[in-house]
Structures are given as C-alpha cells and as structure tokens.
Amino acid sequence: MYLSLLRRYLPTSLLLVLSFVPARLLAAPKVHTVTLGPSRRAPYVPTDATPETKSDEASTLRVRALYVDDRQKEWTTGEIHDVTDRTFTVRRALRLNDALPTDPAPRWVWEPGPWLMVDRISGHITALHLPDFDSVVSNVVWFRDYAAYCGIATTARGGLFAVVAQLGARKAVVQKKIGEWPQSNHFIPVCQLASWQRLPMRVTIQPTGGQATTYDVFGSSSLVEEGDNSDEN
Template sequence: MQTLRSAPVPLLIALSFAGFTHTSAEEPKPAKPPKTHAVTLGPVRKVPYTPAETDRNNRNEESTTLKVRALFVDTRQREWTMGEPHDVTDRSFTVRRALRINDRLPTEAEDRWTWQPGPWLLVDRVTGHIAAIHLPDFDPVASDAVWFRDYAAYCGTGQTAKGGLYAVVAQLGARHAVIQKQIGRWPQPDHFIPVCQPAAWQRQPMRVTLQPTGGEASTFDIVGSAAIVEEGDAADDN
C-alpha cells in the first residue's frame, strides 16, 4: 500500500498565495470614471480698448472699453472672454475670446499691451476642453456673430484682393459656410458703425435675415441637420 505524505505547511502557504496572485491578476480592473471639470466665468471687468477707426472727436465709454471675463477650468484661468456665452447643447457653449496683444514697435523699449476682440471658442463643460472656432470670413471689426443652435450668422469680409461684404451663416463642424453671399462693397472708407445690424433668426421654417446698416435686408432659408458638435469623454489635461 502506497503512503501519501502531506506537504510541509510553509509550502502549502506559498502555493496558495501564488494561486491567489495569479487569479487576481486575471480579474479585470473596474473602469476609471472620466474626470469632470468645473467650468466657470469670472466677474465682468472693464478694460481700455479703442478701435482703429473710432472718431477721436466722438469717443465715449462704450467705444473705448471692453467688458471681459476670465474663463476658468477648475481653479485655473484658461482664457479671457467677452460678451455673453451661447449654449449649443446641455454641455457645450460658445463664447468670444478677448486678446491681449503686444502693441510695442521694434524701436520701443517697453511692452505695450492692448485689448482686442478675438475669435470664438467652443467650450465643453464636462471635459474642460476649449477649442478655437473657425468662422469663414469673420472680421473682428465688421462681424458680430449671432448664434442659433449650432449656427452663427454675421456679416463677413472677403479675404481676396476683390474684397466684398458678405452675408455668412456658418455651422459648427462644417468645412464650408452654409450661406456666403456678397451683399456690399468692402473695404469702405466711411462705413457705418456697426457695419451690419444684428442677425434676426426665425425657428420654423429656419431662416435668418442679415442687413448692412443703411442697406437692404437679405433673408435666407437654412436647410441643415442637427448640431454637429464634437463631444467626448476624454478629459483635457492641458
């Protein structure tokens, strides 16, 4: 009859531990939830600003100041903004950027910082991601975008040698403008300020009216799809 001998206690403990370690390594780890961010706008602050074509004899507080607000992601300031934000979806909004530009000439010793209106930004409240929006023919001097859903309507200026004033409707995520039609001449030495009246939107049917100040209004029907906004779960760690 064969006699079976039991393994020493230390060996049994070592084998049991090895088996436990091997089993635990094969168990999938729970997915780490995506990090969310707190996106906030700070209080309004007035800063000096003078457009290049402002009449020196007819300046007032509205024409010589910008109202800017800091854009924070968590506790870190990421941008300066101006104007009111526009909610595109329940998690994304657009807001216009305010720029601090160094106006120092090469012959000057000291920096000379000035404020200027900048491009538009798309902000994701969940990930904290901030992206610059390219609006075709958008001109910081002549353009004043009015948003509806994921569309922006404004008067733009042609970037070619022929120039021209254009009625433009742009959609987020689209490569080309939805509407782009010439409605006047540009540049204009003695143009109105503002160059165009704010765009007037209509929901059903979707249409928009753009009118150069002192000129005729043009109305355009918009045939498009739902919002094309890139929204993801990847956090912006920059």
C-alpha cells in the same frame, strides 16, 4: 478579496493583459469644472479708429476670465451661448502689445478676438475658425449651432458677405456677397445684428444703411462633436 475573485472567474490570459494596463486608463474619466470669473471693464479702442475719431469711439470692453479646474485658460468678452447642455460658445478677448519698436516698454491693449467652443464636461476649449470672420466687422448672432454675421472675404473675390456657418461643417451654409470692401467712411457697425426665425428656420442680415436680405437655412442635425471625457486640461 477582489483579486481573488478576478482570478477565480477571469481567464489567466485576460488577467495578464489587465496587469499591464496603466491604472489611469482603468479609472473613471475625470469630470472638469468650467467657470467664468467676474466681469470687469478694460480700456478698448476699435482697431479702425483714427486720430480724429479716437476720442469719440474709445470705449470699454467687459472681460471675464475662463477657468478650467480653477486654472485660468482664456480671457473672454460678451455673453456665452449654450449650444447644447454641455457645450457653449464664447468670444475670446485678446490682450495685445501695442508698443511701437521705439517705445521703451510694452503697451497693453484689449481687443475682441475669435470665438471659442467650450465643453463643460471634458474642459476642452476649441478655437473656432468661422468662414470670412473679421474681428472688427463680424458681430455674430447664434441660434442653435449656427452663427450668422457679416464677413470679409480675404481671397481675390473680396467684398462684404452675409455668412451663416454651422459648427462642424466644412463650408458655410450661407455665403452671399452683399457689398464691396474695403469701404471708405463705412458705417459703424458695418452691419446690424442678424435676426433669426425658428419655423421655418430663417435669418435676416442687413448692412447698415443697406437693404435687408432673408435667407432660408436648411438642415437641423447638430454637427457639434461631444466626445468622451478628456484629462488633457
């Protein structure tokens, strides 16, 4: 019935083109299901711990599995941040092999890793490369599509930096040196959690034991790319 209607109203040339288009391209885009599993505790020792401080600093890391269509894609830690109604960020949790070359078997340890951006509709997961981000030093505080934290410069300039990064932007919105790095016997945490203000948009970043500095953040248009549904996952 539908074929006869198409033949009646569509040109023959268009029907020939449609006949060669794969059926999967004509079908409606697939909507994926993104879920987080239950939280569980995992042993965790900070990478900058020493034999003298290990027993005091040893703690646990809460980790959760990230699923797309009931398939586990990543391990995560901490709370998610809703950037938009379909996109959120969450920190990745890494399970690393801590075995020495002389150890007879793998020795698995957990570490907080970089940040991920997840699209609830397409199921696409993007690894975020935040400027000067350091997995030990940087405690990111999100507001809208902005991330504020202390970072470590790995270039020749070196040092501890106050950083504000916007998703999708090539350069940091704020990148100001606030101290030297590395530091012997540094505070833990190295910086206090950033404090955001909405109107006007400002953020205050303070190294632990140092002076707090407030930065104006200009720009209000989100650069988050939310493309069409993708069936890649």
